[in-house]
Amino acid sequence: MSDEGYEQAYIKEAFDTNWIAPLGNNVNEFEKEFAAVTGAKDAAALSSGTAAMHMALKAAGAGPGDIVFCPTLTFAATVNPVIYQGAVPVFIDSDYETWNISPSALARAFQIYPQVKAVIIVHLYGLSAKLDEIMKQCRERGVAVIEDAAESLGTLYHGKWTGTFGDYGIFSFNGNKIITTSGGGMLVCSMDDPEQAREQAARVRFWATQAREQARHYQHKEIGYNYRMSNIVAGIGRGQLKVLKDRVEKKQYIYSYYKQALQDIEAVSFMPIPEGTSSNCWLTCIQVDEKRTDITPEQIMDALADDNVESRPLWKPMHLQPVFRDKAFITDCEEPLCITDKERWADDSVAGTLFRRGVCLPSDTKMTDGDLDRVCRLIKNLFQQGGCAHGQDR
Structure with a gap:
């Protein structure tokens, strides 16, 4: 069967069963199949990778005033959800070996900001960050880890899929990604405790479906979001996953x-x-x-x-973006100026x-x-x- 044939079969199933949107069998199966392929413990299919990052930060408890470490060399979609949550991004420099977040700069950041809610790791252009060193630092401090694997689906680090080392991993199926659903994303949960992973994935699905309570009438105890993936989009994803x-x-x-x-x-x-x-x-x-x-x-x-x-x-690095010019930037440099003097560094x-x-x-x-x-x-x-x-x- 051709690449197109896989997608068409799943889309036809959605039309034949009259499950077009928002949910249906394709969504359920795409989540199961994606978790099985990547080795994640559970997955939630969402409307975009940005939505997945937003939900990961919410699940990690990042809120107003909380510090979140982010690599500076990334796309803005990595960082914008930090602002959605009212948290404060602190940008970390890269290393030349991976172009990703520098473990030594991260160590300096922990010294300067000991109270950190979450660390976002990006696997830039499909190349894994130094996960052994980074995860060790985060685990020693009990900090939640979110992997931005939007660009790295299919990348392995010592035989394990990127996106499954941290507590949360996010993937994108935007039109420019290695597989695409035209839009869409996936949040995976990979905590050591499988039950915790399932609970967190269920919370994300709940929030992403307008936080609607299980009641005959429309009842909401929390603020929700319209972030769930449609059954048609999920059908495309199931077909793409096969190739x-x-x-x-x-x-x-x-x-x-x-x-x-x-x-x-x-x-x-x-x-x-x-x-x-x-x-x-x-x-x-x-x-x-x-x-x-x-x-x-x-x-x-x-x-x-x-x-x-x-x-x-x-x-273009985030610390050079006009919208983030007032945010801290940490490099390997020992001089305090490297935190605030953007033009110099x-x-x-x-x-x-x-x-x-x-x-x-x-x-x-x-x-x-x-x-x-x-x-x-x-x-x-x-x-x-x-x-x-x-x-x-x-």
């Missing part, structure tokens, strides 16, 4: 193709994949070393755009440096070898024309 393995393999192939084809350009390096990590390679991202070339990331993106090829910069932080040097290359699973070769030729031609000799330091 997840194929999608991951194609993403990994794309990463390997780019890395092999561009290996002679010494100014270009790729997002690293540390030993023990199997990345889903959601996006293939490169760094351009300004010490080795005069070619800039902007020139690469412009050259690709001139040939109608889309590329993007890396996520914007370029010197790891996240700021990665942002300045980074480019996300086209990584769609429908790309052919011809498409990949075209991108590589455009980049190689740019470096040749720019006077940066391959294999030579500048």
Whole structure:
């Protein structure tokens, strides 16, 4: 059966049984199937990854004035739900080994802010953070851990799925993700106690269905949300889940193709994949070393755009976003200024440096070898024309 055939079968079932929305068999089965595939103890299907993050923070008890640690190098959807809850985000710098939250910067943050309600870990572009070191710090302090695995579905860390190490994991099925339902998300619960995980997932489903009590009349004792996934969307998800393995393999192939084809350009390096990590390679991202070339990331993106090829910069760090400029930012630096002086440290932080040097290359699973070769030729031609000799330091 083709990829489309799986989805169509589940969607047809929803129409045939007249369960279009909001709930139905597809929703129930998608939750069970997703938990089984990832190894999570329970799952709740929601309307978006952002909704899943919001519900995870609520379930973790984050509320007005509470401190929540977040990586600075991420998309705003990781952080916005912290604000929804009235909590206070504190941004943590990255490390160069994973581009994710730095364990040493996290340790400094715990020293400065000992009272923390939750720590959000992001697995950026499909690459796992240093979960052993990070989880050890969080468990020693009894802090709730939320994994933002929106970009890392299918990524393994020492053989275990990202999104299932923390108390809560969130996934996204937005149109640009490795599998998509056009929209939608999933919250998984992976506490050590299976009963606690089931209870928390049930609470999330309750809140996400307008917190409607079990009564003949409409009764509400808590504020609820319209966050549940529809039966049609869940049917698409069930079909997409069946081809997840194929999608991951194609993403990994794309990463390997780019890395092999561009290996002679010494100014270009790729997002690293540390030993023990199997990345889903959601996006293939490169760094351009300004010490080795005069070619800039902007020139690469412009050259690709001139040939109608889309590329993007890396996520702009949250501590550099105008809306979050008053929030604390913790780096490995010992000087107190690194917490508050954004302008001074914007370029010197790891996240700021990665942002300045980074480019996300086209990584769609429908790309052919011809498409990949075209991108590589455009980049190689740019470096040749720019006077940066391959294999030579500048």
